Amino acid sequence: MKLQSTLAAFCLLAAAGVAHAADPNLGRNLAATCANCHGTNGNAVKGAGLDSLAGSPKDKTLQKLSEFKSGDKPASIMHQITKGYTDEQLDLIATYFAAQK
Amino acid sequence: MMLMKRRDFLKAGAAAGAMATLYGCAGGGKASGHVVVVGGGYGGATIAKYLRMWSEGGVQVTLIERNPTFISCPISNLVIGGTKTMEDITVSYDGLKNKWGVRVVQDDVVAVDAAKKTISLKAGGAMSYDRLVLSPGIDFMFDQIPGLNNADAQSKILHAWKAGAQTVALRKQLESMKDGGVYAISIPKAPYRCPPGPYERACLVANYFKQSKPKSKVIILDANEDVMSKKGLFTKAWTDLYKGIIEYRNNSEVKDVEVGTNTAVLEFDKFKADVLNIIPPHRAGDIAAKSGIKLINNRWVDINWLSMESTSTPGIHVLGDAIFPAPTMPKSGHMANQHGKLAAAAILNQLSGMEPSPTPVVMNTCYSFVDAKNVIHVSSIHQYDAATKTVQPVKGAGGVSAARNELEGKVAMGWAKNIWADMLT
Numbered sequence: 001m002k003l004q005s006t007l008a009a010f011c012l013l014a015a016a017g018v019a020h021a022a023d024p025n026l027g028r029n030l031a032a033t034c035a036n037c038h039g040t041n042g043n044a045v046k047g048a049g050l051d052s053l054a055g056s057p058k059d060k061t062l063q064k065l066s067e068f069k070s071g072d073k074p075a076s077i078m079h080q081i082t083k084g085y086t087d088e089q090l091d092l093i094a095t096y097f098a099a100q101k
Numbered sequence: 102m103m104l105m106k107r108r109d110f111l112k113a114g115a116a117a118g119a120m121a122t123l124y125g126c127a128g129g130g131k132a133s134g135h136v137v138v139v140g141g142g143y144g145g146a147t148i149a150k151y152l153r154m155w156s157e158g159g160v161q162v163t164l165i166e167r168n169p170t171f172i173s174c175p176i177s178n179l180v181i182g183g184t185k186t187m188e189d190i191t192v193s194y195d196g197l198k199n200k201w202g203v204r205v206v207q208d209d210v211v212a213v214d215a216a217k218k219t220i221s222l223k224a225g226g227a228m229s230y231d232r233l234v235l236s237p238g239i240d241f242m243f244d245q246i247p248g249l250n251n252a253d254a255q256s257k258i259l260h261a262w263k264a265g266a267q268t269v270a271l272r273k274q275l276e277s278m279k280d281g282g283v284y285a286i287s288i289p290k291a292p293y294r295c296p297p298g299p300y301e302r303a304c305l306v307a308n309y310f311k312q313s314k315p316k317s318k319v320i321i322l323d324a325n326e327d328v329m330s331k332k333g334l335f336t337k338a339w340t341d342l343y344k345g346i347i348e349y350r351n352n353s354e355v356k357d358v359e360v361g362t363n364t365a366v367l368e369f370d371k372f373k374a375d376v377l378n379i380i381p382p383h384r385a386g387d388i389a390a391k392s393g394i395k396l397i398n399n400r401w402v403d404i405n406w407l408s409m410e411s412t413s414t415p416g417i418h419v420l421g422d423a424i425f426p427a428p429t430m431p432k433s434g435h436m437a438n439q440h441g442k443l444a445a446a447a448i449l450n451q452l453s454g455m456e457p458s459p460t461p462v463v464m465n466t467c468y469s470f471v472d473a474k475n476v477i478h479v480s481s482i483h484q485y486d487a488a489t490k491t492v493q494p495v496k497g498a499g500g501v502s503a504a505r506n507e508l509e510g511k512v513a514m515g516w517a518k519n520i521w522a523d524m525l526t
Contacts, residue, residue, distance in 0.1 A: 050516070
């Protein structure tokens with residue numbers, strides 16, 4: 001009974017998640033939009049001059065992204081790209097890359 | 102990332118399984134099935150790899166591609182300009198086969214039966230699918246330029262707008278041209294593949310002339326009212342670097358050609374060139390029309406932006422240059438790669454009994470060389486908007502380079518290496 005109510009609670013949570021447009025792979029999908037330049041799962045091609053993001057601590061990535069977005073950190077292109085994502089999306093992206101090897 | 106070892110695979114599978122159960126309280130499970138992908142360019146190669154990677158090998162993927170290797174359109178203008186070689190823009194399909202377990206078949210798809218869920222191959226035989234992905238790129242509307250509507254004319258007056266044999270042939274024509282000659286490139290009305298591409302090509306041919314044939318000229322015959330991409334940056338390069346070499350003519354649609362004299366026929370004018378490079382208007386690759394899915398203006402595939410599925414024929418997903426674009430979305434290799442990931446995520450959800458994600462995002466970055474080293478970019482981010490049922494450009498985001506610069510010349514080659522790896526290795 002306890003298990004069932006726990007499951008029911010999970011389902012409610014999951015349903016709430018769906019209502020709020022969450023997909024369990026949202027972070028993965030968002031991070032994949034970065035892979036063209038920063039490599040599949042954040043593993044950039046070595047020697048190609050672009051930053052690898054795989055395994056980078058979440059706070060570090062997030063700070064860089066927010067500094068690009070605010071304009072505090074000078075960039076050739078990242079100041080324009082970060083403005084296209086919400087803060088919640090940048091958080092999911094940084095979380096995903098931190099979990100990659 | 103290598104394909105996972107068995108133990109990791111099982112662990113990840115258990116975690117994904119728990120997640121799927123949680124998310125899919127109304128059903129859902131691990132994705133399985135057979136996806137056939139037609140076309141191994143920026144869209145098709147990407148989705149083939151991502152379906153295998155994200156399903157951890159659960160989904161079988163067959164990629165049907167007519168060419169033996171991938172040859173990139175982006176960077177190919179540097180081959181035409183003489184500073185890169187074909188080898189530099191060619192990548193094998195071996196990574197997809199050996200590392201990711203994609204079945205790569207070199208063939209052409211000649212027919213699609215959406216009701217039976219089968220495709221027919223030129224070499225004979227049929228193949229069944231659970232989901233079909235068409236990433237056929239573009240084909241040309243040669244009938245819009247009657248003099249070019251035959252194989253002989255097309256072997257002499259080149260487009261070089263699909264990288265490959267024509268890239269090499271156009272380079273040869275430029276090398277054979279005498280100093281003091283005229284190279285003319287025509288641009289069709291938008292939408293066309295790679296909006297900044299023709300202007301980049303004009304720069305790189307002018308760069309070659311400046312160094313090797315300084316009395317020669319580059320004429321841009323643009324069917325559009327104005328420069329379609331990175332206008333300020335391109336026109337500044339033409340003034341600063343190629344004054345007296347590049348001449349730009351707007352509202353100059355090529356209506357016909359006279360092959361014997363290498364002459365472009367405009368509405369009220371004719372233009373003779375030593376090397377005539379005509380880019381005819383395009384439409385979605387032939388197989389899109391042959392498959393019977395809905396086209397807009399008889400040219401571009403109408404898709405649902407949550408899954409990239411045809412609006413008329415669910416189960417058939419279409420990527421890349423073949424689709425009717427979302428507002429301000431360019432037809433680019435980078436964007437096709439993003440379409441591939443959007444559709445891969447949607448298909449894996451659908452194959453495990455879930456809806457596609459309701460909040461897809463795609464983005465574009467495009468680098469153009471204005472000489473062998475200096476580059477200018479344009480970028481944009483497009484988020485799904487439920488009200489308009491399409492992806493809309495985010496206001497205030499994206500933009501162009503402040504000025505042409507060599508740093509972005511290095512980044513552009515880094516982009517190429519990374520996106521090719523993201524698709525193919």
